[in-house]
Every structure is written in C-alpha cells, then in structure tokens.
Amino acid sequence: xxxxxxxxxxxxxxxxxxxxxxxxxxxxxxxxxxxxxxxxxxxxxxxxxxxxxxxxxxxxxxxxxxxxxxxxxxxxxxxxxxxxxxxxxxxxxxxxxxxxxxxxxxxxxxxxxxxxxxxxxxxxxxxxxxxxxxxxxxxxxxxxxxxxxxxxxxxxxxxxxxxxxxxxxxxxxxxxxxxxxxxxxxxxxxxxxxxxxxxxxxxxxxxxxxxxxxxxxxxxxxxxxxxxxxxxxxxxxxxxxxxxxxxxxxxxxxxxxxxxxxxxxxxxxxxxxxxxxxxxxxxxxxxxxxxxxxxxxxxxxxxx
Amino acid sequence: xxxxxxxxxxxxxxxxxxxxxxxxxxxxxxxxxxxxxxxxxxxxxxxxxxxxxxxxxxxxxxxxxxxxxxxxxxxxxxxxxxxxxxxxxxxxxxxxxxxxxxxxxxxxxxxxxxxxxxxxxxxxxxxxxxxxxxxxxxxxxxxxxxxxxxxxxxxxxxxxxxxxxxxxxxxxxxxxxxxxxxxxxxxxxxxxxxxxxxxxxxxxxxxxxxxxxxxxxxxxxxxxxxxxxxxxxxxxxxxxxxxxxxxxxxxxxxxxxxxxxxxxxxxxxxxxxxxxxxxxxxxxxxxxxxxxxxxxxxxxxxxxxxxxxxxxxxxxxxxxxxxxxxxxxxxxxxxxxxxxxxxxxxxxxxxxxxxxxxxxxxxxxxxxxxxxxxxxxxxxxxxxxxxxxxxxxxxxxxxxxxxxxxxxxxxxxxxxxxxxxxxxxxxxxxxxxxxxxxxxxxxxxxxxxxxxx
Numbered sequence: 001x002x003x004x005x006x007x008x009x010x011x012x013x014x015x016x017x018x019x020x021x022x023x024x025x026x027x028x029x030x031x032x033x034x035x036x037x038x039x040x041x042x043x044x045x046x047x048x049x050x051x052x053x054x055x056x057x058x059x060x061x062x063x064x065x066x067x068x069x070x071x072x073x074x075x076x077x078x079x080x081x082x083x084x085x086x087x088x089x090x091x092x093x094x095x096x097x098x099x100x101x102x103x104x105x106x107x108x109x110x111x112x113x114x115x116x117x118x119x120x121x122x123x124x125x126x127x128x129x130x131x132x133x134x135x136x137x138x139x140x141x142x143x144x145x146x147x148x149x150x151x152x153x154x155x156x157x158x159x160x161x162x163x164x165x166x167x168x169x170x171x172x173x174x175x176x177x178x179x180x181x182x183x184x185x186x187x188x189x190x191x192x193x194x195x196x197x198x199x200x201x202x203x204x205x206x207x208x209x210x211x212x213x214x215x216x217x218x219x220x221x222x223x224x225x226x227x228x229x230x231x232x233x234x235x236x237x238x239x240x241x242x243x244x245x246x247x248x249x250x251x252x253x254x255x256x257x258x259x260x261x262x263x264x265x266x267x268x269x270x271x272x273x274x275x276x277x278x279x280x281x282x283x284x285x286x287x288x289x290x291x292x293x294x295x296x297x298x299x300x301x302x303x304x
Numbered sequence: 305x306x307x308x309x310x311x312x313x314x315x316x317x318x319x320x321x322x323x324x325x326x327x328x329x330x331x332x333x334x335x336x337x338x339x340x341x342x343x344x345x346x347x348x349x350x351x352x353x354x355x356x357x358x359x360x361x362x363x364x365x366x367x368x369x370x371x372x373x374x375x376x377x378x379x380x381x382x383x384x385x386x387x388x389x390x391x392x393x394x395x396x397x398x399x400x401x402x403x404x405x406x407x408x409x410x411x412x413x414x415x416x417x418x419x420x421x422x423x424x425x426x427x428x429x430x431x432x433x434x435x436x437x438x439x440x441x442x443x444x445x446x447x448x449x450x451x452x453x454x455x456x457x458x459x460x461x462x463x464x465x466x467x468x469x470x471x472x473x474x475x476x477x478x479x480x481x482x483x484x485x486x487x488x489x490x491x492x493x494x495x496x497x498x499x500x501x502x503x504x505x506x507x508x509x510x511x512x513x514x515x516x517x518x519x520x521x522x523x524x525x526x527x528x529x530x531x532x533x534x535x536x537x538x539x540x541x542x543x544x545x546x547x548x549x550x551x552x553x554x555x556x557x558x559x560x561x562x563x564x565x566x567x568x569x570x571x572x573x574x575x576x577x578x579x580x581x582x583x584x585x586x587x588x589x590x591x592x593x594x595x596x597x598x599x600x601x602x603x604x605x606x607x608x609x610x611x612x613x614x615x616x617x618x619x620x621x622x623x624x625x626x627x628x629x630x631x632x633x634x635x636x637x638x639x640x641x642x643x644x645x646x647x648x649x650x651x652x653x654x655x656x657x658x659x660x661x662x663x664x665x666x667x668x669x670x671x672x673x674x675x676x677x678x679x680x681x682x683x684x685x686x687x688x689x690x691x692x693x694x695x696x697x698x699x700x701x702x703x704x705x706x707x708x709x710x711x712x713x714x715x716x717x718x719x720x721x722x723x724x725x726x727x728x729x730x731x732x733x734x735x736x737x738x739x740x741x742x743x744x745x746x747x748x749x750x751x752x753x754x755x756x757x
Binding site for chain 1: 364386390391406407408409410411412414416559560561562564565568569572573575576577579580581583584587588591623624627628630631633634635637638641642645649667670671674675676677678679681682683685686688689690691692693694697698701
C-alpha cells in the first residue's frame with residue numbers, strides 16, 4: 001500500500017518544481033500572443049490568376065514573416081495577414097511579390113487590421129471560468145453535504161488542482177514562447193478550457209470514492225481512507241489517462257503541423273490532471289484536516 | 305428495460321440515418337434533410353456537416369461604416385464606433401447559430417466579415433448592415449397626424465434584451481419587448497399621456513406599427529404587431545437583442561474565399577484520429593477483455609450519435625473541433641472504465657456475475673454523475689458568457705458530455721445485461737478476474753485494518 005497522504009510534501013514539492021519555472025516565465029511575459037490576438041497588417045494582393053497558398057507562404061518566409069496567414073479569394077485576390085508592418089516592410093513585401101510574379105501582380109493594398117480574437121473574449125472566458133469554479137465548489141460541497149462545513153474543502157481542493165494543471169500548461173507555453181518564439185492562438189485557449197474540464201472530472205472521481213469509503217467506515221480517520229480510496233481509483237485514473245494520451249499522441253505525431261501545439265498543450269494538461277488528482281487534490285484535503293486538528297488540539301487542553 | 309433497449313436501438317438507427325453523407329432519402333421524401341410542417345411551425349433543415357472557414361472556406365464581406373450618415377453632433381471617435389459595430393455584428397451572428405465567423409476591423413472605417421460555407425449572402429448582408437434602430441414616437445401636438453421623438457428619445461438601447469421574444473396570435477407572429485426600470489416608467493407614463501391616441505414604433509426611421517393605446521399600462525412591457533412573417537419577426541428579435549449598429553453599414557465587396565488549411569491537413573487529422581481510435585480500442589479490449597469489446601461498441605455508438613447531433617444542431621466543425629471530437633471519444637471511454645473497474649472489484653469480492661453488474665452500475669453512478677455534471681456546468685457558463693470560439697467549444701463539450709453520459713449509463717449497461725444472458729459469455733475470465741471466486745475476506749468496501757492507526 002502506498003502512503004499517498006504521508007508523502008504529500010514530496011508530491012507538493014514535485015508540483016512546485018514543475019510549476020514555479022513556468023510561472024516565472026509567465027511573469028516575464030513569456031506568453032506570445034499570436035496574430036489572432038494582436039491584429040496587424042492585411043495585405044490585399046490582386047493577381048491576374050491567383051498563385052497557391054504554398055507559393056505565397058514561401059515568399060513571406062523569405063521575408064522572415066513566418067506568422068503570415070494566407071487566404072485565397074475568388075477573382076485572383078490573395079490576402080496576407082501578418083503582424084504590424086512598417087511602411088518600409090510593406091514596400092519590401094510588395095517588391096518581393098513583384099520580383100517573383102512580375103506583371104501578374106496587378107495591385108498591392110496594405111491596411112491595418114484589428115485582432116479577430118478580442119481581449120474582451122479572453123476576459124469573458126476568465127470570468128466564466130471563475131464563475132464555473134465557484135459552481136464546482138458548490139456542487140462538490142453538495143455531494144459531501146453530510147460532512148458539514150468540511151464539505152467545502154473538497155471543492156476548494158478540486159479548484160486548486162485545476163489551477164495546478166492550468167498553470168503548468170500556461171507556464172510551459174510561456175517558456176516555449178520565451179525560448180522558441182512559440183505563439184499561442186485560439187486553439188490554445190480551447191486546449192486550456194479542455195484541460196480545466198478534464199482536471200475537475202478526474203478529481204471528482206477520487207473524491208467520490210473518499211466520500212463512499214467515509215460513509216462505509218464511520219469513525220475511521222481521514223488519512224487511511226484517503227490512501228485506500230486513491231489506491232482503489234488509481235487504476236481507473238491511469239487507464240483513462242492512457243486512453244486520452246493515446247488519442248493525443250496520435251494527433252501530435254500524425255496530425256500535421258497545425259495540430260502540434262494544440263496536442264502538446266492537451267498532452268501536458270492531461271498528464272498533469274492525472275497527477276494532480278492522484279497526488280495533490282486529496283492531499284490538500286488531508287493537510288487542511290491536519291491543520292484544523294492541530295488548532296483544535298491547542299484550543300482545547302487535553303483532559304488530565 | 306425492454307423499452308429502454310428499443311429506445312437505444314431506435315436512437316442508433318436514427319443517428320446512422322443522419323450520419324449518412326449526401327442523403328439519398330429524405331423525410332418526408334421531397335426535400336433534402338428534414339422538412340416538417342405543422343400549422344405555422346415549419347422546419348426546413350438540410351442535414352449536412354457544417355465545416356469551418358479553415359476546412360471549407362466561405363464568404364467574405366467587406367463592410368464600410370457610413371460615417372457621413374452620422375447625425376451631426378455625435379462625438380464618438382471612428383475607432384469607438386468601429387468597435388461598437390463589430391460587437392453588434394458579433395452578437396447578431398452568434399444569435400443565429402454557432403458558426404465561428406471571423407470579424408475584424410479593417411483600416412479605420414471598414415469591417416471584414418468572414419462566414420463559413422456557402423452562406424446565404426442575402427441574409428448575411430441584412431444581418432450585417434441592418435441598423436435596427438428602434439424608436440418610440442408620440443403624436444405631435446402641433447401637427448396632427450405626425451409623430452415626434454420624446455425628449456430624451458426612448459429607443460431600442462433602453463430595452464431589456466432578455467425581454468424580447470416572439471409569440472403567435474393565432475398564426476400571426478408578434479414581437480414582445482420590455483423596458484426595464486426608469487425606461488419602463490416612461491413607457492407607463494406615455495400610456496397615461498397619450499391614452500386613446502396612437503403611438504408610433506419605428507425601425508430605422510420607418511413605421512412598423514402605430515397601435516392606439518387603449519388602457520394605461522401596468523409595466524414596461526409591450527408588443528409590436530407589425531406585418532411580420534415568422535422569419536422577419538425572428539430577425540427583428542435578433543437585431544433588437546443584439547443592439548443597433550451605431551452607424552449604417554454598406555457592403556463594398558463580397559467574395560468567396562478558399563479554405564485556409566489544405567486538404568492534406570484535414571486528411572492528416574482524420575488519419576491521426578483513426579490511429580488514435582484503434583489504439584484506444586486495442587487497449588480497452590486487451591485490458592478489459594469482453595467488457596472492453598462492449599466499451600468499443602459503446603464508443604462507436606457515442607461517435608455515431610455525437611456526429612449526428614453535430615449535423616443536426618448544426619455545429620460548425622473547424623480543425624480544432626474535429627480534434628476536440630476525437631479527444632472526447634477518449635474521454636467518453638472514462639465512464640466505461642469507471643463502470644468496468646467497479647465490476648471487477650465487485651467480482652473479486654465473490655459476487656455472482658449478475659449481482660456484480662448490478663452493484664457495479666449502482667456504485668459507479670455517483671462518480672459518473674457528479675464528474676459529468678461538473679463539466680456540464682463549466683460548459684454552460686462558458687456558453688452563456690462566452691462568444692465566438694469559446695461558445696462553439698462550450699457547445700461541443702456539452703454535447704459530448706451528454707452523449708457520453710447516456711452511452712455509459714444506458715448503452716454500456718444494456719450491452720452488459722445482454723452479454724450475461726449468454727452462458728458462453730458468463731465465464732469470469734472474460735471479465736478479467738480469476739475463474740474461482742477470490743479470497744473474499746478483504747472485501748473492498750472496508751479500509752483494511754492494517755492501515756488504520
């Protein structure tokens with residue numbers, strides 16, 4: 001039998017070591033918002049007949065504009081969205097296009113374009129997550145309603161586990177952004193939301209088992225029940241983790257370039273979610289109980 | 305149980321029917337997809353997979369803000385007006401359905417709008433350019449037969465968006481509206497001041513209705529009985545709820561755009577998904593044996609039903625959506641895993657197969673219920689407050705969780721019940737447990753005494 005609860009400080013330390021570096025890079029502004037969040041320049045190019053997306057991408061890459069998003073519209077129009085360009089850079093782009101296509105380029109028209117993914121949307125999402133977290137605390141407290149006020153600590157522990165997983169992924173991408181200029185896009189937002197859902201789901205399964213075992217073993221101390229419950233649900237946590245990881249690994253390895261960062265974020269988030277539900281969530285509840293016991297012990301002197 | 309089984313089979317048949325691409329048959333046989341007509345209630349829903357801008361391209365409109373039509377004396381800056389207009393269009397498009405549009409400001413006086421698929425350009429135009437400025441006007445005391453604005457004007461901006469909806473009087477649609485708070489008091493005051501006189505309701509300067517006030521109102525609620533069809537009434541509701549555009553817009557360019565992602569990336573994701581599915585199926589069967597086979601069947605059921613719902617709602621699938629769908633299959637496996645782990649545990653305590661299946665179902669239910677409910681709540685909040693991509697994500701998440709709950713709690717259980725009816729499938733080995741009932745002294749429900757201190 002693994003002493004999950006007794007070793008909680010080791011697990012907390014592991015989590016801390018995983019999260020703190022990421023948080024540092026988050027604070028250093030490591031997350032690099034992609035073109036959807038920043039807007040920039042939209043260059044509307046009119047050709048006599050439109051070239052392929054791949055060809056235009058080559059030209060833009062030659063100018064160091066890896067972020068360019070290229071759309072082919074009817075009537076030989078090609079739209080290139082990039083981060084904000086100076087007039088000189090716009091002229092250079094026009095020159096590069098004309099150098100490659102010559103007379104085929106009829107007209108080049110750069111304009112300022114605003115973000116397609118507004119800050120409002122992100123703020124709304126964050127507010128929604130805060131509200132959803134509150135509801136989750138209430139839901140879990142309701143499930144544990146037989147245990148009085150201590151019902152709330154389960155909900156709060158679940159939310160801390162959720163923060164653990166979200167921070168780990170955000171931190172990872174802050175580091176990737178800092179060192180490898182990886183940008184985050186709307187897919188990343190989706191990935192973080194998925195991770196949050198998965199994290200809570202996983203934690204609740206463990207907590208539900210604790211609840212059942214507490215009911216079936218009245219008078220038993222909390223820590224042995226937690227140890228036993230984690231052990232009982234561990235196979236399930238790992239099996240579920242493995243099925244999801246299989247799916248994500250396939251997406252990561254074979255899903256093509258555009259899927260890669262999305263799959264990576266989810267992969268890390270799901271592994272973290274499995275870890276935090278086994279090694280962190282219940283341990284927080286246990287720690288809370290121990291602190292409370294200690295305070296109560298001091299408050300009421302032991303009978304002589 | 306009998307009835308449930310039939311229901312499960314019926315749903316499966318319907319789901320597969322909806323999943324079939326390019327309908328050869330239709331219901332009731334003379335239009336594509338589903339066409340129903342019950343009195344004034346009509347459904348004309350073409351069944352198809354709606355793909356996002358990235359996968360199938362769509363229509364692009366460039367709209368110009370007609371600043372020259374702005375009433376003199378307005379002091380909002382151009383960029384403020386542009387942002388307001390973008391928000392209004394965003395709300396309107398979201399109200400019509402989740403289609404993951406792109407809406408961006410272009411320069412200082414234009415808005416770029418991209419809608420997936422071969423959208424009805426006419427409707428898109430109307431949605432994006434109709435200013436929808438509602439105003440209440442009262443009879444002019446000096447010039448009979450004419451109407452004047454109130455001071456200050458009572459307009460659509462004062463409406464409570466949640467109080468706007470359509471009902472039918474007989475077959476005629478009427479639009480309900482509601483002024484909250486102070487605006488509501490003004491509305492009541494109007495009914496006192498102009499009792500037995502007509503009050504004019506105008507939209508973009510045109511009269512849509514001029515009812516005679518017959519009683520003093522008791523609240524800020526009212527109705528518009530214009531010459532509506534069901535469609536125009538619904539359009540008006542969407543426009544009133546989303547607010548009016550701060551300036552009139554005009555379409556200066558509309559064109560088809562090609563998908564941003566090539567066919568190859570779509571194919572790659574589908575191949576990746578199939579590989580992932582095979583891995584999951586292989587793992588489930590290797591680990592859980594017979595229940596694993598049942599779980600794979602249940603997951604196929606899940607995939608067919610979810611995809612059918614995506615086609616019916618419709619949900620616009622982007623590449624992210626496809627990936628999310630594949631991922632949800634992996635997550636839907638979880639509810640089955642929970643059930644089977646319980647089943648194994650119960651079998652190990654020496655219970656008969658039938659009793660273990662029943663007990664496993666009962667014991668696994670709270671975990672499945674609460675964990676799914678938590679996800680549903682998250683999805684609900686994100687859908688309610690989110691917009692654009694986030695809203696689309698929340699919708700697909702909610703559909704996935706509902707269906708996975710249904711498959712795990714009903715379908716998997718049903719398959720298990722069927723399986724244990726066959727003597728050949730009753731061997732305990734098939735369920736991943738030793739043939740002889742194991743040592744039952746350490747029944748799983750009690751915490752082992754050695755642990756307690």
